[in-house]
Amino acid sequence: xxxxxxxxxxxxxxxxxxxxxxxxxxxxxxxxxxxxxxxAVVGESGSGKTQLCLAVMGLxxxxxxxxxxxxxxxxxxxxxxLKVLNQFRGATLSMxxxxxxxxxxxxxxxxxxxxxxLRHHRGAGSRQAWTLAARMLERVRxxxxxxxxxxxxxxxxxxxxxxxxxxxxxxxxxxxxxxxEPTTALDVTxxxxxxxxxxxxxxxxxxxxxxxxxxxxxxxxxxxxxLVMYAGRIVEAAPVADLWRAPRHPYTAALLACVPALSGPxxxxxxxxxxxxxxxxxxxxGCAFAPRCLRSEDRCRRERPTLSGxxxxxxxxxxxxxx
Amino acid sequence: xSDAVLQVxxxxxxxxxxxxxxxxxxxxxxxxxxGLVGESGSGKSTLARAILxxxxxxxxxxxxxxxxxLSSPPAVMRAKRRELQIxxxxxxxxxxxxxSVGAAVGEPLKIFSxxxxxxxxxxxxxxxxxxxxxxxxxxxxxxxxxxGGQCQRIAIARAMMLNPRxxxxxxxxxxxxxxxxxxxxxxxxxxxxENGMAMLFISHNLAVVRHLCHRVxxxxxxxxxxxxxRGALFDAPVHPYTRALxxxxxxxxxxxxxxxxxxxxxxxxxxxRCRHALPLCAASAPALREVQPGVQVACHRALEPGxxxx
Numbered sequence: 001x002x003x004x005x006x007x008x009x010x011x012x013x014x015x016x017x018x019x020x021x022x023x024x025x026x027x028x029x030x031x032x033x034x035x036x037x038x039x040a041v042v043g044e045s046g047s048g049k050t051q052l053c054l055a056v057m058g059l060x061x062x063x064x065x066x067x068x069x070x071x072x073x074x075x076x077x078x079x080x081x082l083k084v085l086n087q088f089r090g091a092t093l094s095m096x097x098x099x100x101x102x103x104x105x106x107x108x109x110x111x112x113x114x115x116x117x118l119r120h121h122r123g124a125g126s127r128q129a130w131t132l133a134a135r136m137l138e139r140v141r142x143x144x145x146x147x148x149x150x151x152x153x154x155x156x157x158x159x160x161x162x163x164x165x166x167x168x169x170x171x172x173x174x175x176x177x178x179x180x181e182p183t184t185a186l187d188v189t190x191x192x193x194x195x196x197x198x199x200x201x202x203x204x205x206x207x208x209x210x211x212x213x214x215x216x217x218x219x220x221x222x223x224x225x226x227l228v229m230y231a232g233r234i235v236e237a238a239p240v241a242d243l244w245r246a247p248r249h250p251y252t253a254a255l256l257a258c259v260p261a262l263s264g265p266x267x268x269x270x271x272x273x274x275x276x277x278x279x280x281x282x283x284x285x286g287c288a289f290a291p292r293c294l295r296s297e298d299r300c301r302r303e304r305p306t307l308s309g310x311x312x313x314x315x316x317x318x319x320x321x322x323x
Numbered sequence: 324x325s326d327a328v329l330q331v332x333x334x335x336x337x338x339x340x341x342x343x344x345x346x347x348x349x350x351x352x353x354x355x356x357x358g359l360v361g362e363s364g365s366g367k368s369t370l371a372r373a374i375l376x377x378x379x380x381x382x383x384x385x386x387x388x389x390x391x392x393l394s395s396p397p398a399v400m401r402a403k404r405r406e407l408q409i410x411x412x413x414x415x416x417x418x419x420x421x422x423s424v425g426a427a428v429g430e431p432l433k434i435f436s437x438x439x440x441x442x443x444x445x446x447x448x449x450x451x452x453x454x455x456x457x458x459x460x461x462x463x464x465x466x467x468x469x470x471g472g473q474c475q476r477i478a479i480a481r482a483m484m485l486n487p488r489x490x491x492x493x494x495x496x497x498x499x500x501x502x503x504x505x506x507x508x509x510x511x512x513x514x515x516x517e518n519g520m521a522m523l524f525i526s527h528n529l530a531v532v533r534h535l536c537h538r539v540x541x542x543x544x545x546x547x548x549x550x551x552x553r554g555a556l557f558d559a560p561v562h563p564y565t566r567a568l569x570x571x572x573x574x575x576x577x578x579x580x581x582x583x584x585x586x587x588x589x590x591x592x593x594x595x596r597c598r599h600a601l602p603l604c605a606a607s608a609p610a611l612r613e614v615q616p617g618v619q620v621a622c623h624r625a626l627e628p629g630x631x632x633x
Contacts, residue, residue: 044500187362192571260534270505
């Protein structure tokens with residue numbers, strides 16, 4: 001018998017109603033994340049990564065129309081009453097946002113913000129909450145915990161704030177953490193520390209992790225599987241090593257070729273992707289990548305390819321690159 | 324160095340009592356791309372601004388083709404700005420939202436070539452927009468109508484309008500997606516090849532610096548700790564900070580824990596994070612010294628016979 005996946009998303013679509021017609025941001029995305037697994041979602045700006053996580057968390061505003069199913073530990077979250085959702089969110093289902101400064105309340109001390117989570121979700125008393133919060137900050141290796149807890153967010157560096165955010169999202173022992181570009185605003189040295197921290201915590205706590213990033217390099221060292229998004233759809237899904245070694249979707253291959261390397265031979269020019277990603281309303285009936293694809297044929301513009309392939313490595317392409 | 328166009332010596336910048344740049348010395352040669360790397364707050368952007376006199380320097384010299392910019396009278400400095408241009412990180416913030424693209428790109432001509440008639444200036448603007456991969460039909464449009472990558476092309480077009488001899492790029496590709504980043508880097512390389520300008524390229528992305536730059540300056544807490552040719556820096560970094568930076572970028576080694584250093588204190592600023600630190604490192608700050616041709620390092624241990632960093 002297969003165990004129930006921590007997260008199971010089926011046919012999830014998000015669109016926004018605009019005066020000129022609906023603007024689709026996420027299109028029929030299906031994915032599942034097993035317990036203790038780390039799945040990275042990569043794609044360029046506007047590809048729908050963030051809208052996908054917001055839809056999973058049920059955090060989209062009224063303007064968004066969501067379709068499909070989101071099951072967390074077997075329970076359907078779509079259409080669940082707010083009261084039910086709020087039992088999960090911030091507790092067993094947590095999220096870390098890109099910009100730690102704007103996700104912390106500027107006028108509350110760090111300690112107050114952390115203990116609030118435990119008092120709300122766990123009914124902890126203030127002294128107990130303080131002890132637990134301090135212990136969690138030590139665990140994410142924030143230096144000088146007692147002093148930091150009495151400080152305000154602006155008194156901490158970007159790396160320290162992101163550690164606070166991670167500690168906060170871990171307080172109730174989440175089964176799944178969604179981290180949206182958690183290291184984008186940070187220096188490379190700090191970025192490496194945060195990624196390493198996430199990797200260790202995942203192993204320690206058996207927590208599943210969805211890592212959203214625009215940077216293929218960042219996710220390579222930590223994820224088990226990568227999902228590549230383009231124009232709101234998943235165009236390739238594969239274990240990290242397979243994706244790096246032999247990408248099958250031409251978009252993934254082009255994206256990998258654009259990244260300059262830290263070692264190996266130097267090329268005189270960087271590979272580039274011709275053209276631009278399509279606007280949400282511009283996508284036709286065929287493959288959204290076809291206008292920029294060197295391998296595209298007539299069929300690609302007429303007929304949309306679906307995710308297919310052998311085993312864990314799948315690509316949505318009529319003419320995938322061979323392994 | 325005789326062929327240096329830009330020579331910075333013992334440059335110090337202070338914000339109040341806080342030393343931001345400390346005794347910074349390096350040069351940039353004609354047609355050369357020099358990378359400047361280091362973490363945020365290390366003083367990279369301040370150095371760029373100090374060279375262009377956009378911040379006040381406490382002491383030191385910035386020589387441009389043999390003439391000191393810091394002591395030049397304002398009128399002379401203004402004339403020099405023609406040859407010294409900068410492209411900033413956030414293209415949207417560096418373009419005036421109320422100025423059309425044509426007006427923004429043409430403004431340098433209006434200031435430096437006031438005699439040029441409007442038709443002639445318009446032709447030059449169109450040609451430059453075309454050169455950076457934009458369309459001449461875009462001149463009447465405004466920055467908000469463009470994507471980040473397109474705005475960065477506009478900012479580059481504006482900087483290139485006067486055919487500068489030094490282009491400073493301050494994190495000019497950092498906010499862009501990888502595919503767009505590649506296009507802008509190729510464009511910068513092409514422009515440099517065409518007009519032979521020198522480039523100071525500031526970035527926290529080491530792979531991009533490796534691709535683009537002939538030499539690299541590594542900055543830590545306002546001091547240059549290593550200056551090396553590209554090959555030497557990436558294949559055999561010497562300074563412990565450079566090594567930690569490269570390891571972090573490759574996400575292969577465990578970087579040292581961040582300890583906060585005090586900028587004003589004596590001694591090597593990196594010693595709090597350094598596993599090779601000696602009592603000597605707390606007593607005096609090491610100066611940049613050549614350890615092999617093309618490689619200068621500011622570390623007491625770099626010249627120790629038989630010593631190896633691990």
